[in-house]
Amino acid sequence: xxxxxxxxxxSFAQKLLVLLGLELIFVSLSTILSLAxxxxxxxxxxxxxxxxxxxxxxxxxxxxxxxxxxxxxAASIFLAAPVLFLHFTTTNTRVYLGLKKPSHRSFLPLxxxxxxxxxxxxxxxxxxxxxxxxxxxxxxxxxxxxxxxxAAEALTTAFLQTDTVLGLLSNLLIVAVLAGVGEELLxxxxxxxxxxxxxxxxxxxxxxxxxxxxxxxMQFYGFFPRMIMGVMLGYMYYWSGSLWxxxxxxxxxxxxxxxxSYLYYKKxxxxxxxxxxxxxxxxxxxxxxxxxLLGYYAYTKRAISSVWQD
Numbered sequence: 481x482x483x484x485x486x487x488x489x490x491s492f493a494q495k496l497l498v499l500l501g502l503e504l505i506f507v508s509l510s511t512i513l514s515l516a517x518x519x520x521x522x523x524x525x526x527x528x529x530x531x532x533x534x535x536x537x538x539x540x541x542x543x544x545x546x547x548x549x550x551x552x553x554a555a556s557i558f559l560a561a562p563v564l565f566l567h568f569t570t571t572n573t574r575v576y577l578g579l580k581k582p583s584h585r586s587f588l589p590l591x592x593x594x595x596x597x598x599x600x601x602x603x604x605x606x607x608x609x610x611x612x613x614x615x616x617x618x619x620x621x622x623x624x625x626x627x628x629x630x631a632a633e634a635l636t637t638a639f640l641q642t643d644t645v646l647g648l649l650s651n652l653l654i655v656a657v658l659a660g661v662g663e664e665l666l667x668x669x670x671x672x673x674x675x676x677x678x679x680x681x682x683x684x685x686x687x688x689x690x691x692x693x694x695x696x697x698m699q700f701y702g703f704f705p706r707m708i709m710g711v712m713l714g715y716m717y718y719w720s721g722s723l724w725x726x727x728x729x730x731x732x733x734x735x736x737x738x739x740x741s742y743l744y745y746k747k748x749x750x751x752x753x754x755x756x757x758x759x760x761x762x763x764x765x766x767x768x769x770x771x772x773l774l775g776y777y778a779y780t781k782r783a784i785s786s787v788w789q790d
Contacts, residue, residue: 485571492678495569499670502561510556514549521548534631536638543638550639551654558662562670577669582720584781590774591716591729595736597770598712604764605705607757612701625700632699637754640741648742655738660731667693667710668717668726686714709733715775719782 487498515526522541524532529549536542563573570576582588614622640651667689675685690710694703713726743749751758759767 482568484567485569487568488570490569492674495565495674498568499561499565499674502565503557506556506561507553510553513556514552517548517552518545521545533635536635546635546639547650547654551658554654554658554662558658558666562662562666565670576673577665577723578717578721579724580722582722582725584720586781587716587720587722587725587778588728590778590781591720591725592732594712594716594771594774594778595729595733597767597774598709600759600763600767601771602705602709603759604761604767605708606702609704610701629699629701633754640738640753641745642742643746648738651738651742652735656731656735660734661727663693664713664717664723664727664730668714669723672714672717682718686711686718689714712771712775716778719778 487495490498515529518524518526518529522539522545524539524541524545528539532539532542532545536546539545566573566576574580614625640655642648642651671692672685672689675688676682679685690707690713693710694706697706699706713730716726716729717723737753740749740751740753744751744753
């Protein structure tokens with residue numbers, strides 16, 4: 481039953497059901513484990529968790545408790561479940577994922593440059609996305625979405641608001657490394673591959689994966705910029721043939737945001753990382769132009785490996 485590659489020849493629907501089942505199992509296990517650890521480590525009961533989420537600084541160990549929960553959930557959902565899924569569905573995980581050198585030596589530095597120059601473009605999209613309004617008939621839904629967004633933003637700010645080295649290192653581990661590596665493993669390594677196998681249309685697979693990648697964050701007014709980020713990561717994977725490329729890009733992108741928050745709250749930098757309005761229209765257009773040029777360069781250097789079979 482647990483033989484490696486036992487589900488390799490199964491249909492897309494069967495594999496998808498297995499993936500969803502594993503994710504549900506690991507979501508449940510991570511929740512149980514987190515709740516079991518909160519009381520002995522932080523003196524927080526399971527009944528108090530919702531209050532900690534809404535006001536973490538009201539508890540002496542509130543932030544540390546939430547970091548533990550985030551760490552356990554990320555390791556379970558984005559690492560353990562996909563790894564077990566790949567054990568069942570492929571006989572050679574390393575080859576299937578493309579865990580090897582990129583098809584061209586320029587892809588790793590190129591991915592980092594693209595993430596850097598895309599900053600103003602993503603920031604501009606964030607501002608635009610936040611200004612979107614639903615029709616009047618959906619005013620109630622919009623009010624709920626904005627309230628959810630505000631709560632998520634407050635929680636993220638509390639999470640990143642640190643001026644200690646220990647806080648910086650823990651944020652880099654959870655937000656940059658665990659999230660960057662794990663989300664790429666699940667979304668680009670597993671979901672994008674499955675969708676490509678099913679549709680035989682790589683552009684469709686990349687777009688759908690990017691939509692799912694953004695939707696799972698449950699931050700409605702950051703949906704489009706995160707989706708565009710997912711598209712960029714998807715093409716980095718496809719053109720380079722190596723999962724290391726989007727993984728590195730994702731880790732560095734998240735790590736840069738964590739570092740900028742640390743420098744701001746340490747009062748070393750005056751740039752507020754939460755202020756997306758610092759970029760002018762000309763800078764945003766220049767960013768878009770640079771991303772297109774660099775994307776075209778990456779396209780010319782592509783050499784589709786055995787990871788992708790058209």
